[in-house]
């Protein structure tokens with residue numbers, strides 16, 4: 001029997017609540033599809049700061065290195081933002097170094113409106129009924145997130161730097177993905193203002209020559225944010241730098257129905273990966289048992305697909321999620337009148353598997 005070792009980093013806020021459901025789902029699918037998962041929990045983020053004084057403890061990093069994949073919840077919250085200097089906040093002191101430590105340069109965020117669930121989308125039915133199927137390919141280890149930064153009493157700065165190599169490797173992921181999808185890449189930039197975007201465009205153009213069967217379109221970020229709402233069906237693969245991908249993927253999630261639905265895979269070209277919801281620790285609803293666990297559950301499905309090649313099990317989870325949504329078993333982020341909580345949705349997904 002195949003055996004996989006995963007590091008489970010639930011983190012802060014709703015992280016542990018939604019993680020509990022994803023772990024139950026993994027338990028059920030592994031039994032059904034004949035593989036075993038050894039899940040070891042470790043501290044990360046604010047929870048790790050409280051317990052050990054550091055956001056990314058050595059033990060946690062060591063566990064990740066010994067694991068086949070990381071299933072990540074979310075980190076951060078007002079408690080730590082208010083009490084610590086910015087460089088020590090859980091987001092900057094745990095999640096970003098973790099992405100960097102494993103060179104997880106490629107972040108995939110797939111957002112869909114299934115025509116049958118168009119009513120989940122806040123868009124007008126005229127638009128949502130056409131459906132949407134977008135893969136956001138976000139560069140994750142470069143750009144303004146990791147450039148030089150500093151501040152004094154009277155000013156502050158962040159710098160954005162991209163190398164040809166960094167742009168090229170993420171562009172290749174986008175084009176490769178497009179060849180298995182609808183053969184279109186929309187590359188998002190701000191080349192009318194930013195020199196990194198001018199380079200981005202040049203490199204993407206060059207990479208595109210290796211993919212004559214894929215249509216390439218360039219779009220400025222401001223227009224893209226607008227087109228995504230106006231005509232989401234027109235996009236296939238969206239290629240974004242770190243910051244633009246962060247912003248557009250939340251928009252993608254909202255268009256699909258909720259941030260609580262959007263999973264993500266962070267990859268480095270090997271089988272290893274980190275899988276996490278696109279959303280955060282949701283302090284406004286943490287501890288209430290009402291967080292949507294779907295993004296975490298679908299992140300586990302992406303882990304089965306990309307790190308373990310367990311395609312059938314991944315599809316079984318995705319089909320069970322679709323059934324749960326179509327049965328109307330949804331949390332309040334999707335239907336404000338719903339009385340279902342996190343555990344109810346988890347149980348419905350498991351029943352559907």
Ligand code: NAD
Pocket residue numbers: 014018073074075076077078091095259260261276277278279280281282283284285290291292293295331333
């Ligand atoms: P957020 O994504 O946590 O929440 C934004 C809104 O979406 C909130 O109203 C929240 O209730 C809702 N939401 C998010 N996930 C949900 C879910 N699963 N079910 C139901 N509703 C959900 O973003 P924020 O409020 O801007 O940030 C809160 C904290 O989370 C911050 O500290 C931020 O830095 C951190 N954060 C962490 C990650 C991560 O760990 N990967 C990602 C994003 C934000």
Ligand code: IPM
Pocket residue numbers: 076091092095096246278279280
């Ligand atoms: C995300 C989050 C992170 C990011 C934060 C918490 C650092 O918003 O994964 O989308 O900006 O990458």
Ligand code: MN
Pocket residue numbers: 246247250278
């Ligand atoms: Mn984000």
